[in-house]
Amino acid sequence: MGWLEPLLLTVITASTPLLLAAIGELVVERSGVLNLGVEGMMVMGAVCAFVVAVNTDNGLAGVIAGALAGAALSLIFAVLTVSMATNQVATGLALTLFGIGVSGVIGDGYVGIDRDPLPQLAFPGLSDAPFIGPVVFGQDALVYVSFALVFGVAWFLTRTRAGLTLRAVGDNHHSAHSLGLPVVRVRYLAIMFGGACAGLAGAYLSLSYTPLWVEEMTAGRGWIALALVVFSSWIPWRAIIGAYLFGAITILQFHAQGAGLGIPSQFMSSLPYLATIVVLVLISYERTRARANTPLCLGIPFVPDR
Amino acid sequence: MKRLLIAAAALAMTVAAAQAQTKAAWVYVGPIGDFGWSYQHNQGRLAVDKALGDKVKTSYVENVSEGPDAERVIRQLAADGNDIIFTTSFGFMNPTVKVAEKFPDVKFEHATGYKRADNVGVYSARFYEGRYVIGKIAGRVSENGIVGYIASFPIPEVVRGINAFMLGMQTVRPDAQIKIIWVNTWFDPGKEADAAKALIDQGADILVQHTDSPAAMQVAQQRGIKAFGQASDMIQFGPEAQLTAIIDDWSVYYINRVKAVVDDNWASDDTWGGFAEEMVKMAPYTNMPDDVAKEAAEVEAAIRSGELLPFAGPIYKQDGELAVKEGESLTDEVLLGMNWYVKGIDDKLPQ
Numbered sequence: 307m308g309w310l311e312p313l314l315l316t317v318i319t320a321s322t323p324l325l326l327a328a329i330g331e332l333v334v335e336r337s338g339v340l341n342l343g344v345e346g347m348m349v350m351g352a353v354c355a356f357v358v359a360v361n362t363d364n365g366l367a368g369v370i371a372g373a374l375a376g377a378a379l380s381l382i383f384a385v386l387t388v389s390m391a392t393n394q395v396a397t398g399l400a401l402t403l404f405g406i407g408v409s410g411v412i413g414d415g416y417v418g419i420d421r422d423p424l425p426q427l428a429f430p431g432l433s434d435a436p437f438i439g440p441v442v443f444g445q446d447a448l449v450y451v452s453f454a455l456v457f458g459v460a461w462f463l464t465r466t467r468a469g470l471t472l473r474a475v476g477d478n479h480h481s482a483h484s485l486g487l488p489v490v491r492v493r494y495l496a497i498m499f500g501g502a503c504a505g506l507a508g509a510y511l512s513l514s515y516t517p518l519w520v521e522e523m524t525a526g527r528g529w530i531a532l533a534l535v536v537f538s539s540w541i542p543w544r545a546i547i548g549a550y551l552f553g554a555i556t557i558l559q560f561h562a563q564g565a566g567l568g569i570p571s572q573f574m575s576s577l578p579y580l581a582t583i584v585v586l587v588l589i590s591y592e593r594t595r596a597r598a599n600t601p602l603c604l605g606i607p608f609v610p611d612r
Numbered sequence: 613m614k615r616l617l618i619a620a621a622a623l624a625m626t627v628a629a630a631q632a633q634t635k636a637a638w639v640y641v642g643p644i645g646d647f648g649w650s651y652q653h654n655q656g657r658l659a660v661d662k663a664l665g666d667k668v669k670t671s672y673v674e675n676v677s678e679g680p681d682a683e684r685v686i687r688q689l690a691a692d693g694n695d696i697i698f699t700t701s702f703g704f705m706n707p708t709v710k711v712a713e714k715f716p717d718v719k720f721e722h723a724t725g726y727k728r729a730d731n732v733g734v735y736s737a738r739f740y741e742g743r744y745v746i747g748k749i750a751g752r753v754s755e756n757g758i759v760g761y762i763a764s765f766p767i768p769e770v771v772r773g774i775n776a777f778m779l780g781m782q783t784v785r786p787d788a789q790i791k792i793i794w795v796n797t798w799f800d801p802g803k804e805a806d807a808a809k810a811l812i813d814q815g816a817d818i819l820v821q822h823t824d825s826p827a828a829m830q831v832a833q834q835r836g837i838k839a840f841g842q843a844s845d846m847i848q849f850g851p852e853a854q855l856t857a858i859i860d861d862w863s864v865y866y867i868n869r870v871k872a873v874v875d876d877n878w879a880s881d882d883t884w885g886g887f888a889e890e891m892v893k894m895a896p897y898t899n900m901p902d903d904v905a906k907e908a909a910e911v912e913a914a915i916r917s918g919e920l921l922p923f924a925g926p927i928y929k930q931d932g933e934l935a936v937k938e939g940e941s942l943t944d945e946v947l948l949g950m951n952w953y954v955k956g957i958d959d960k961l962p963q
Contacts, residue, residue: 309813312809312813313813316806316809316810316813320802320806323802410643410645413645414645417645417646417647417651418647418848419848420826420830420848420849423834511801511802515801515802515805516801516802516804516805516825516827516830517830518801518825518826518827518830518849519645520643520645520646520647520799520801520825520826521642521643521645521646522643522799523801523802523825525797525799525800525801525802525803527802556803556806557806557810560793560795560806560807560810560811561810561813561814563792563793563794563810564760564791564792564793564810564811564814564816565814566791566958566959568960570962571766571793571794571796571962572794572796572962575794575795575796
């Protein structure tokens with residue numbers, strides 16, 4: 307069993323950025339907005355977190371800066387899609403390109419700088435327990451934050467009035483508007499929350515996962531997070547399954563290669579994406595259930611009194 | 613009238629001066645901030661700026677993907693009046709040749725390719741010479757003889773590197789093992805870090821990479837094992853981990869070629885230079901015993917002088933077949949199309 311512990315440790319680190327970005331995007335999509343700019347927000351979060359952390363020599367400041375950077379970029383997205391009712395798909399794509407480009411400019415002088423990764427938390431006594439000690443109790447703070455976010459979002463969406471409002475806005479924004487619910491404000495807040503989560507995911511990448519900055523270091527994880535939201539049929543706890551499944555397959559294929567299992571590596575590289583497609587097909591069989599979860603106004607711009 | 617003549621003369625002089633300045637452009641497949649392949653090409657371009665000063669005006673376009681966009685970018689650069697254009701990735705081969713046909717007065721240089729024309733030259737570097745040196749170092753420094761190799765794509769260049777590394781390692785440690793992970797990307801710090809961790813967890817105590825980011829070096833530093841940097845000197849990411857790095861140094865080559873354009877004696881050529889032509893360099897040998905460093909420097913010098921050929925026979929393929937007998941060496945043609953492993957590599961080469 308000695309091989310299981312390091313394997314789980316690497317699976318957790320691989321899955322955390324996906325989970326962070328996915329849970330934020332889940333909230334955004336539940337409010338009816340399709341934000342394709344996740345990749346741009348993630349990479350902006352990564353660069354701003356790294357720049358601030360290097361300049362202040364403080365990891366926490368970096369993490370906060372990353373979240374704020376993601377939120378700031380998503381604010382631009384919100385102004386365009388909510389206040390000006392532009393096409394959400396096009397705006398999201400434009401913001402991804404923008405984010406990738408601007409992050410390259412910001413990070414220009416920071417390529418080649420090395421940092422220590424974020425410290426791992428230590429719960430006295432618990433962290434020393436064999437096996438579950440390091441795996442469950444010895445992770446760095448953002449891993450716990452990702453789980454706290456999932457539980458928080460699940461509780462918020464199902465047990466609070468504000469969550470009910472958000473879901474209503476996502477399912478039928480015209481009815482919600484007629485009832486006097488603040489559609490615009492809800493969507494702004496949801497988008498900024500999603501942007502902050504994507505920024506946090508980016509900060510995790512550049513401060514903990516591989517503590518450095520190189521351009522485009524997110525390498526497409528934002529797009530995977532988008533797929534994960536659909537995979538999870540917009541239910542928070544399913545996002546955990548999706549993120550960890552994806553992370554596990556990515557890690558396992560490396561271990562399989564290293565162990566000389568002889569399965570073609572190109573096939574192994576495509577496994578995570580194949581798994582996502584398989585699950586998408588499976589959940590669409592439970593037709594009514596899957597459809598019942600799709601926010602009905604997803605992607606439709608809200609123009610009152612139209 | 614006199615003022616008009618002076619103005620005309622001044623205008624003619626500036627025009628002449630502008631025309632005398634050579635324009636050179638570079639096309640990069642990745643960002644110059646990758647601290648790897650494209651970063652090093654850009655360092656070469658900056659060296660040209662420094663060396664040739666006012667005689668040359670350089671520019672670059674980064675992040676050009678290897679598809680239809682590449683042709684558009686190269687065509688634009690040619691139409692903009694550049695005298696020489698360097699396209700720095702294998703996938704730019706066909707777009708380069710296509711544009712070169714339409715612009716016969718513009719000179720093109722394509723890196724790591726093989727298609728030539730009157731105005732298209734090709735160039736690459738014998739990185740495998742560096743791989744042989746690090747293979748020898750790994751053989752000496754590794755405690756358990758298991759090396760982890762993070763490889764990108766199963767193309768001849770990468771396979772050549774693995775084979776050269778293995779041959780170098782086998783000269784000092786015939787029973788050494790190599791574990792290879794194909795990450796199927798040139799650049800993804802996260803994946804490279806994951807692959808590095810997987811290799812270490814499976815027992816490797818030396819890491820080698822053929823990918824572009826310093827992530828694997830960082831993991832090696834964190835886990836307390838040794839590693840080799842790739843394309844750039846990665847010592848600041850692994851102060852106690854880096855043994856050495858294979859550095860792509862394009863400055864000498866680029867200065868020569870641009871100077872040839874300035875002096876008007878450029879001709880299409882096929883350059884495959886290694887240590888001897890200063891196109892491959894090794895980072896300082898660190899974190900190893902003095903005698904290993906000395907031996908490595910000697911091997912490097914021997915390769916540079918031509919005394920030692922990394923692919924000299926006898927070499928056996930993975931299936932036991934003799935690839936080249938004693939006294940001979942693998943030809944460049946065989947090397948360029950290399951798609952087999954040498955004996956001793958316990959991996960199935962993805963086809």
